[in-house]
Amino acid sequence: MAANSAGEYIKHHLGNLTYGKLPEGYVRECHGHAETLTESTWTFACNGNEAKDMGFAAFHVDSLAWSGGLGIIMCLVFWLAARKATAGVPTGFMNFIETIIEFIDTQVRDSFHGKSKLIAPLSLVIFCWVFLMNLMDLIPVDFIPKTFELIMVNFFGWSAHEAYFKIVPSTDPNITLSMSFCVMLLVIFFTIKTKGVGGFIGTLALHPFEASNPVIKVLLIPVNLLLETIGLLAKPVSLGLRLFGNMYAGEFVFILVAAMMGTWQFIGAWPWAVFHILVITLQAFIFMVLTIVYLSMAVEDH
Amino acid sequence: MNINATLIGQAIWFALFVFFCMKFVWPPISRALEERKQKIAEGLSAADRAERDLELAQEKATANLKEAKEKAAEIIDQANRRANQIVEEAKDAARTEGERLVAKAHSEIDQEVNQAREQLRKEVAALALSGAEKVLAGEVNQDAHKQMLEQLAAEL
Numbered sequence: 001m002a003a004n005s006a007g008e009y010i011k012h013h014l015g016n017l018t019y020g021k022l023p024e025g026y027v028r029e030c031h032g033h034a035e036t037l038t039e040s041t042w043t044f045a046c047n048g049n050e051a052k053d054m055g056f057a058a059f060h061v062d063s064l065a066w067s068g069g070l071g072i073i074m075c076l077v078f079w080l081a082a083r084k085a086t087a088g089v090p091t092g093f094m095n096f097i098e099t100i101i102e103f104i105d106t107q108v109r110d111s112f113h114g115k116s117k118l119i120a121p122l123s124l125v126i127f128c129w130v131f132l133m134n135l136m137d138l139i140p141v142d143f144i145p146k147t148f149e150l151i152m153v154n155f156f157g158w159s160a161h162e163a164y165f166k167i168v169p170s171t172d173p174n175i176t177l178s179m180s181f182c183v184m185l186l187v188i189f190f191t192i193k194t195k196g197v198g199g200f201i202g203t204l205a206l207h208p209f210e211a212s213n214p215v216i217k218v219l220l221i222p223v224n225l226l227l228e229t230i231g232l233l234a235k236p237v238s239l240g241l242r243l244f245g246n247m248y249a250g251e252f253v254f255i256l257v258a259a260m261m262g263t264w265q266f267i268g269a270w271p272w273a274v275f276h277i278l279v280i281t282l283q284a285f286i287f288m289v290l291t292i293v294y295l296s297m298a299v300e301d302h
Numbered sequence: 303m304n305i306n307a308t309l310i311g312q313a314i315w316f317a318l319f320v321f322f323c324m325k326f327v328w329p330p331i332s333r334a335l336e337e338r339k340q341k342i343a344e345g346l347s348a349a350d351r352a353e354r355d356l357e358l359a360q361e362k363a364t365a366n367l368k369e370a371k372e373k374a375a376e377i378i379d380q381a382n383r384r385a386n387q388i389v390e391e392a393k394d395a396a397r398t399e400g401e402r403l404v405a406k407a408h409s410e411i412d413q414e415v416n417q418a419r420e421q422l423r424k425e426v427a428a429l430a431l432s433g434a435e436k437v438l439a440g441e442v443n444q445d446a447h448k449q450m451l452e453q454l455a456a457e458l
Contacts, residue, residue, distance in 0.1 A: 020306065051304055058306040067312060071319045078327040085330050087337035101331050120332070121323040129319060174308035181309070182316050 006259040008161075011048070013141060013255045015164035016172060018051040019044050020058025031157055046162045060172055067169035070132040074125075100128065104288070111292045114194070114299035119292065122186070126179070127288040130243065133170040134280030137250055138273050140265070141258045170247040170283075173240065180240030183291050184232070190298040204228040239290055246283045250276050427455035 019042065022028065026037045030046040044061075045051035051058065081097035090098055104124045112119050149163040169175045191200045207228060209220045250272075257268035431451055 018304075018306075054304075054306065056306050058304065058308075059311055060306070060308040063308055064311045064315070068315050071315055075319055075322050075327070078323060078331075082327045082330040085334035087334050087341055097331070098335065101328075101335065105332065105335075118320070118324060121328040122320050124328065125316070125319045125323050169312075172308065174305060175312045177305070178309040178312035179316055182313050 009259050010255050015048055016060040016166050017062040017164045018058050019061045020054030062166050063169045063172040063175050066167055071129050074128050112296040123288050126291055127284050130287050131284035136168040141254045168251055170243055171251045173244045176244040177240035180236035184236035187294050187298045190295055194299045243283050243287050423458050
């Protein structure tokens with residue numbers, strides 16, 4: 001085992017494989033030897049502190065690779081289905097895909113009353129992609145990280161504790177917040193598209209406190225702006241953190257069980273995995289439904 | 303759990319996948335589903351129409367059958383009437399013929415009776431004459447009494 005204690009084991013499992021820029025003159029101890037960087041360098045972080053010191057100029061390679069890979073698989077599967085889609089009698093695989101499509105379509109039609117070519121495929125991607133990312137949670141916690149660790153230690157000369165690898169992208173707040181802020185941008189875009197720039201500013205400045213007297217109206221604008229801006233930001237933050245929090249908590253239980261039971265972890269992990277199937281589906285569904293709801297609020301007139 | 307440029311990377315992935323699905327996945331599948339929906343709707347309405355057509359055809363067949371029956375009954379009726387008429391006519395003709403024959407027979411009989419009577423009368427006259435001749439034996443002038451005798455014969 002890479003870590004000496006349960007605490008270190010857990011910490012190791014919660015770290016991301018980070019590739020980022022370390023500044024000039026940074027003192028690091030990596031791969032078994034100490035060095036001082038003579039110039040700012042893009043490299044893999046060897047520990048949590050380095051990852052932190054990289055600041056914003058860093059990528060979580062594992063999160064991006066898994067989310068991207070899963071997304072590509074998802075797109076390929078749907079693309080294959082789309083090529084075979086006919087009005088005739090569907091076969092087994094097509095039935096499965098069409099069930100998903102119809103399910104998403106029903107959700108969109110129920111909540112979103114505007115006309116948009118974007119909203120349905122957006123919901124499809126969100127639901128399936130988030131579900132697949134969440135699904136990685138059900139793979140026993142050590143399988144893939146341990147394999148990665150062995151490869152890095154044996155072929156690239158890394159120390160075992162340097163090989164961070166997290167396979168559930170949705171336990172990375174960057175991933176979930178990135179998606180939810182994309183949704184927020186879409187909300188702003190749809191609001192401006194339906195109500196115009198003036199209308200968008202109006203929704204921020206003239207609600208929730210309204211007045212017919214112009215002077216009071218102007219006086220109320222700062223208050224309204226403050227409240228509505230917080231409201232606007234609260235949506236994506238809550239959307240992203242809800243998914244992250246649920247998945248992080250679920251992942252944490254798996255890691256705790258693994259740390260406690262070691263080889264016999266499946267005894268503890270199996271019941272939790274069964275329960276977790278519900279959580280991963282539900283969270284993907286919630287993320288999708290809230291996206292549709294936010295967007296439908298953007299296009300509807302009050 | 304540092305917030306870093308992963309945000310941007312994930313946003314790019316997200317945009318790529320959404321764009322891909324919007325262009326190449328959603329439209330063909332939803333078009334296929336829509337087409338199928340339409341096909342099924344058409345099939346159902348065709349079935350409805352066929353059922354209605356069948357009903358109409360059955361009604362028409364029943365009406366035709368009824369009409370045919372009525373016509374047949376009418377024809378039979380007419381034939382019966384015609385047969386009766388023919389029989390009546392034949393009877394009438396026979397009766398008339400019979401009467402005519404009887405009348406003819408009567409008239410022939412009358413004629414013959416008359417002829418016989420005439421002849422008889424002539425024979426009686428001749429007989430009376432010859433008798434008278436024999437009785438009177440020459441004293442009677444045949445020419446003088448001829449008128450009287452003829453008158454007598456006509457009275458017979």
